[in-house]
Amino acid sequence: MESCVSSVESILKYRFGNKKVLEEALTHSSCTESASYQRLEFVGDAVVGLAFANFVYLAYPSVDQGILSLLRAANISTEKLARVAVRHGLYRYVRHNALALDAKVREFALAVESEDELAAIYGGAVKAPKVLADIVESIIAAVYVDCDFDLKYVWKIIRGLLEPIVTLETLPLQPVTMLYELCQKQGKQVDMKHWRKVDTNICSIYVDGKLIATGTSDQKDIAKLNAAKEALEKINKSVINNVGIVYEVNEKNEIESAKQKLHELCCKKKWPKATYRIEKEVGLAHEKKFMCSVEIETAEVKLFMSGDEKSRVKEAENSAASMMIHSLVESNYL
Template sequence: MKSKSKSKRSKKSEEEEIDEEDYGIIVVHTDTPLLVDMDMRTAIPALEHLLGYNFHDQSLLIEALTHSSYTEAESYQRLEFVGDAVLGLALTNHIFLTYPTLDPGQLSSLRAANISTEKLARVAVRHNLYSYLRRNAPALDEKVREFSLAIRYDADEVPYDGTVKAPKVLADIVESIAAAVYVDCNFDLKVLWLVFRALLEPIVTLDTLQQQPVTMLFEYCQKHGRRVDIRHWKKGVKNIANVYVDGKMVGSGCSEQKEIAKLNAAKEALQKLLDSEPMSMDTDSQRFGGTQEEGAKQRLNELCSKNRWPKPFYKVEKEVGPAHEKLFMCSVQIGISNDIYVSSGDLKSRVKDAENSAASCLLNALLELNFA
């Protein structure tokens, strides 16, 4: 790493001292680090060098580096559409050949970990791709800057960190560049993978995936003979996930993204379990029958009547399986003051049971919020 000269300006904050080579943004000598658009004459050779690939049609790369806010030229949206699909297929081939014994569920998890918005956004930051993007979007610049700062200390091999929402534009750039290569090499998937694999490193492996908080939580509870249940509900635009072990809540997470809420809840639960081992799971304090689902609809109706809340509204969210073995998942929502509380239950063979499951989940959430 190059040595950094000291500035004679007033003392900067920690965020203002980031280095472009470390965190993938360009620092201009002002009081705030800014993301700067590069000229295409600089971008094309720089990216060809990064990829180790010379374009036959450089206009494809220019299009891949043009955001919709830059109205003077065609944006990357069509290429991003292709890139999303082709990267998924390339990763599918890779993990299928690398892990010949994995079942479809494990293969899907590995693929998802490698092409998630957050994973691709980290790739964009690591290789400074956003600085090459033609754009006219100051608000977007700020979001990218915040994400770059937030992940600056994270290890690259850790996927799905879940601590910050990744700007979609970063993943879009990676996908559009992938599509540009794919189209330029006459739709040769093998060539694309040979060119693009290095850019995506480190590839998430089965070993690193198994270190995820949710996976570790389930493995820990299975090993110790405990039952783990993760329940989701919504408050406005926020997703809330609660982790129950043997009926007792031991972790909670909140985020606009459902998966991030789940990850944060699993992290908290796992840490509590590890810190308090051996742990007593006393469920006697659970009111309304704890996580018991039988009669939950009636108890929720009684609670709403008691507090003069509107009646609960139930909805079938999902139906799976053949007609003779169909399973149902229901949601329930109620209004309290100006807020809407929504919760979904587990898959059940009868709609009535699915509604009871949803009601039970919502009752537990209300209990934790001291509404019940």
């Protein structure tokens, strides 16, 4: 255990006066012959939260409490702290008698190597084992106790450990702010509902009373970010134009059920019904392809558009209708 204590001191760049407190911080509850880190983890959870609250309060004097809360949550979530344990190798120095723990930690550590920066906030492909965050919190508490509960000094020690810190400039607030801005422009009401299930925070987002996304996390604010991100992803696959026609676009930028959507559009704009015509047939009978055109008459002008070649007439008509809708949007007819 002495070598483990020395290694962690090197990582922290801090020498403990009472090394027993660090030994306790590095002892899992599966080691029943010694005191575990659970009491220290309890203290560390509060210490790291208050330390970050102080930091963001002083760093951003003009930012409201909602944004400050998001900044703190992004930096002290289980996902973020677990990655601190992996990045600095702190998990290697924990003594335990739980074989299953090694496999979970190893799987997570491998996943962290190939993930992007947002995974620390939203979570990656592998859920972070809570034990990793607990280790970081217990070590922080050990420093706090050893330096006679000096929070300012603790922050000097742990700030480097917790880098990269999510700042106002790097916090991905867009999912929340963009969702509200987008729906506000469209005259739609956004409601977020929060609740807890065991240790998990759940946030559901409703737009005009309809459930469109749900996010989860151990932190309430991160659950909200996750839900907003999912909501935006769904909305970004849809287009809502000025007359209220909602349509989804596939990976080829083709509008799903375009013929029906164009019909709805003509009805709402009180334009005559769109007319379709087969412009071209190519290929042998068993592999024939069709190209269709569509014509609509607005209050000002007649518009004509041809689609791509398709193996079925219905698909060719949808292609023409899709191009017509895109053209109407780009030409500001909608």
